[in-house]
Amino acid sequence: MRLRLPREHPTTPPTGYKIAYPVLSHDGTRAGFTGVSLGGGSPYGVLADARCAYGRRHAAPARRCDCGFHCLHSLTETLGLTCVGAHRRAVVLEVSVLGSYIRYERGMRYARQRVRTVRVGPCACGRAATRFADAGWGRPGWRAVAADCGGCALGHAGWTFGEFGELAGGELALTAEEGAGGRRPDASTVTELMAEAALLQARLDWFQGRLEKAAGRGYRDSAL
Template sequence: MRLRLPEERPAEPPTGYKIAHPVLSHDGRRAGFTGVSLGGALPYGVLADASCVYGLRHGAPHRRCDCGFHCVHDRTTAEALLCTAEHREAVLLEVVVLGRYIRFERGFRYARQRVRTATVGPCACGAAAAALADAGRGRPGWRVLAPSCAGCVRARSSVSLAAFARLAGEGLRVLAGAEGAPRAAGTGPPAEHLGVPELVAEAALLQARLDWFQTQLARLGEPGGRGGRQG
């Protein structure tokens, strides 16, 4: 006798939580995410379909495989994963579970998802993040990004939270997490429709870069600096 899993037909798609690393394409035109475990080598967009990471031709999720997107039911469970050293630079995603799914005690394995919000943690220095900067690693065609405050960005390649949301598209909301509740830092409208919080974040990022360049120019103009006279 073949056992079959019970079927569910919810009135609304379930919601789940997961962590991922934000990524930016090498040409700076696309933004997305990559997983932290199984399937981590395959970047995905805000709206994406799962496929079998083992190259098998069955649809994901398959009952006898562990392919498909994964998420947990509880936000607190997902946030706890951010405590480990290898996940400190990851972001917290709130996702809508679409298509076929398999329900487990702690979460779902499913075929299709829409990332609704991405909550970015603090910079490594402890300040609230104003941008996502090059983390110094990646995979072919994609750079992994890490949260950074305006003071720590300096000359690193980076995008503001609002810019990341625009590049990712599909109505993604990016939130900057603080010690308390997160504050909105980006949505999906065009640049000409940005509000005051987004423009303030952009201005802070530009000011930090300007301050860094002015510091470097001052150093080069000092006696004995690399730009000074040679004896």
């Protein structure tokens, strides 16, 4: 007797999380995303259907293949993926899982998705991003964009989050995560910095006094 996995019939689409790179078409008329591993060469829009990345004719997701969209159940685990050096400039997508899907312990593999929210990390300088700028790389027909604070990539083409959302052609919410450079220091940090500044000033005053004494002694010696 062959056992079958239980079938689910959710009343609302399941929610999942994944990382991706935002991209723009070469003519600047469309926006989308591209994956970080399997299927990374096929950018997708806000609403998209999965295809087999190996060119097979079966519908995704097939049980004997690893095709289809992939996502994780946990937002925290997905955010952790952006700590990997190769994925530092990736964004975090919150998606609605549509169509058929296969559930695993940590996530799902599924046929269709709608991107609802895009979490944009900080600029490479650490400050909160205010726009997307040309990342300097891309796929055939698409160029990747990355988070920018508005000052680090002034010489590159840039798009506001609103402009990117319009080009994506769907109801898309984009939020910028606060960078380390944008956080306000707490009271203890300010006190420590003031104490260090006072100590440095005292050492500078002592050093200046020694220099003045040495300069005065050198003048008297040269006058003899």
